[in-house]
Amino acid sequence: LLLMLSVLLVACGSSESSNNGNSAAGDSGEKKVLRISLGLNDQTPLYQSSLKFKELVEEKTDSLEVEVYHSGQIADDRSAIEMLQFGTLEITIPSTAPFTTFVPEYGIFDLPFLLTDTKIVDSVLQGPFGDKLAEKASSQGVIQLAWWENGFRNLTNSKKPIKTIDDLNGLKIRTMENEIHLAAWSAMGANPTPMAFTELFTAMQQKTIDGQENPYPTIHLEKYPEVQKYLTETNHIYSPFIFLISQKTWDGLTEEEREIVKNAAIEAGEHNRNLSRETAVSSLEELKGLMEYNKIEGAELEAFKAAVQPVIEKYKSTIGEDFVNEFLAEIEKAQQ
Ligand code: TK8
Known part of the structure; x- marks a missing residue:
């Protein structure tokens, strides 16, 4: 209950600030607010790439506003997925592992030592097989719009x-x-x-x-x-991140808004993969000095x-x- 309440408060706060801060929506109505719940903090490629998604969406339309919440402020992965199902949260980008209780086929990533380098990962996920798996999410009241990257564990x-x-x-x-x-x-x-x-x-x-x-x-x-x-x-x-949007949210978007959101999720996903891979290299260098x-x-x-x-x-x-x-x-x- 507390969780639901705090989310409601966050939602109220955000629509208020979008009214005050922006007259562009004008009389035509309120902006639709897309909140993204992330588990990781604001230093990570996940957060930076979510800002990229926000930028891409907001430069293409005045009707949508994106808010990014990091560090599990809204919820952990599993609870966030459930909130998407209920329609009390719009977007989350979880690891696939906690999603397997919803769609077992995502468990392929949990079989150890099979996906061993990024070349193989891209070839498997950025094609028909990746699309086929992503489509399976729809049975659970959420839509997977893109493959993002958590990385090799x-x-x-x-x-x-x-x-x-x-x-x-x-x-x-x-x-x-x-x-x-x-x-x-x-x-x-x-x-x-x-x-x-x-x-x-x-x-x-x-x-x-x-x-x-x-x-x-x-x-x-x-x-x-x-x-x-x-x-x-x-x-x-290899842990993917999956860009999930609530079916309820999706149903409330116009055709044009869906196109914008989907393309932004894919483009920010490419940005995310690059950033994730660069950061994996630089982070390891740093870690070698600390551990x-x-x-x-x-x-x-x-x-x-x-x-x-x-x-x-x-x-x-x-x-x-x-x-x-x-x-x-x-x-x-x-x-x-
Ligand atoms: C962040 C999680 C996390 C994952 C984990 O929400 O739980 O260990 O690797 O990064 O998805």
Whole structure:
């Protein structure tokens, strides 16, 4: 209830300021306000690219106004998706992992060590296969307008360097709220706990967990070196961000507004991918000076992969055997 109330207050505040601040909408009525809920802070490529989306939309029309809320101020990923379904929030850009309880096929991204570089990622997502998956969101009262990027996930912890798979034994790792991630970390010997991203920093600070995994920009820009000492390059998962708009919001837009919003989501998404990749490189450089860094590779990487193989086999059927096979064929095609 409190959450709903605070969102209502935010909504009231925003339509008020749009009235005061802009006479362009004039007598023709109020501007439609599109609020974006983000989990990450205002230093991240996600936030910067959302500002880009705002700019692109607002330069094309006077009828729409975009407001960007960062750091889970409105909600965490899963709650924000639910708000889109109810029509109490317009846009959110979550990771795919918490969306799999709504649409299981998004679970292809949770199968570890399959998407290993950006060339393959782009080839799989920026084409018919990516479109086909995105269309599946519509069954849940939300529309996916574009693929954005969270990035390749890597492990941090406060306990010890992770050089071999045995080092993971008993390590308390926070995972996203996703069954496959839990199963994968258990299979690798760790002791995983699912948790909303909004709870993560405090959990690390209070040491209720030892470690977590996220892309380099998040680890760096959310200041994890303050509470985590060891950084291990595992590249175990590629996390997309998905640009979602509420079906209810979409239904309330004119044809022209839909076109503007969709194109802006795609164009800002390209900007986001570039920025995310540049930031991954610069963030890692910074992190190497702040944490003890090592990389899992060679025979050790093979041991990690072997440990999660049964998990991949097991969850194929949950996701849909045919769909997983199609995904694997796309990866193979991209590698040629
Ligand atoms: C931000 C989340 C986050 C994700 C996670 O809302 O939960 O670890 O990687 O960045 O989507």
